Amino acid sequence: EAxxxxxxxxxxxxxxxxxxxxxxxxxxxxxxxxxxxxxxQGPKLLIQFQNNGVVDDxxxxxxxxxxxxxxxxxxxxxxxxxxxxxxxxxxxxSSLGNRLTDTxxxxxxxxxxxx
Amino acid sequence: GESVGLHLPTLSVQExxxxxxxxxxxxxxxxxxxxxxxxxxxxxxFIIDIRSNMDKxxxxxxxxxxxxxxxxxxxxxxxxxxxxxxxxxxxxNLPYNNNDxxxxxxxxxxxxP
Numbered sequence: 001e002a003x004x005x006x007x008x009x010x011x012x013x014x015x016x017x018x019x020x021x022x023x024x025x026x027x028x029x030x031x032x033x034x035x036x037x038x039x040x041q042g043p044k045l046l047i048q049f050q051n052n053g054v055v056d057d058x059x060x061x062x063x064x065x066x067x068x069x070x071x072x073x074x075x076x077x078x079x080x081x082x083x084x085x086x087x088x089x090x091x092x093x094s095s096l097g098n099r100l101t102d103t104x105x106x107x108x109x110x111x112x113x114x115x
Numbered sequence: 116g117e118s119v120g121l122h123l124p125t126l127s128v129q130e131x132x133x134x135x136x137x138x139x140x141x142x143x144x145x146x147x148x149x150x151x152x153x154x155x156x157x158x159x160x161f162i163i164d165i166r167s168n169m170d171k172x173x174x175x176x177x178x179x180x181x182x183x184x185x186x187x188x189x190x191x192x193x194x195x196x197x198x199x200x201x202x203x204x205x206x207x208n209l210p211y212n213n214n215d216x217x218x219x220x221x222x223x224x225x226x227x228p
Binding site for chain 1: 157
C-alpha cells in the first residue's frame with residue numbers, strides 16, 4: 001500500500017514570498033492533517049480535514065496560512081507571505097477516520113527554509 | 116539506559132540493552148496516549164498506544180507504562196537494536212479540544228553497536 005505522498009521535499013524561499021505544499025493521502029483515508037514541526041520540537045497540528053470539510057483549524061495562523069482539500073482527497077497548504085519563523089518541516093498525515101484510535105500515517109514532510 | 120524526556124533529550128544505549136524513554140504529559144484530563152518513532156528525514160511512525168484506563172500495554176519488544184497519578188508515561192524497548200535509533204515522541208489526546216493530539220519535544224535514542 002502506498003504511503004502518504006508530499007511534495008516538494010525541500011523548499012527555500014525568501015521572507016515575504018509565497019509557498020505551497022501538496023499532499024496526497026493514503027487511498028480511502030477520509031481524515032487529513034497538516035502539522036508544523038520546528039527543529040527540535042514535536043509536530044504541532046495546524047489543520048484537520050474530514051473529507052473536504054475542516055474539523056479543526058484552531059492552531060492555523062489564518063492571517064498567512066491557508067489550506068484546502070476541495071475534492072476530499074489531495075490537499076494543499078499555502079503560506080503567504082512567509083516569515084523567518086515559518087522555517088520548519090510541514091508534515092501531512094492521513095487516517096481512515098477521525099476516531100481516537102484511527103492511526104495517523106505520516107508523509108516524509110516538506111522542509112521549508114525561509115531566508 | 117533511561118532518560119527523563121524533556122530534561123535529558125538524548126539517550127545513548129549499547130546494542131542489546133533495554134531502553135527506557137520517559138515523558139511527562141501536561142494534562143490530567145488526557146485520555147489516550149501514543150508513542151511515535153521518527154527517523155531522520157521521515158515522518159513520525161506509530162509504535163504503540165494506551166488508553167487512560169490502562170496502566171500497561173505490551174507490543175513486540177516495546178512496553179508502554181502509564182502513571183496517571185504523576186502524569187508520567189514511559190516507553191520500554193527490549194534488546195535495543197541499531198534500527199531503533201531515532202527520536203521518540205509521546206503524544207497525549209486532549210479530549211476537550213477536538214481530540215487534539217499534543218506532541219512532546221522528543222528524546223533522541225542512539226544505539227551503539
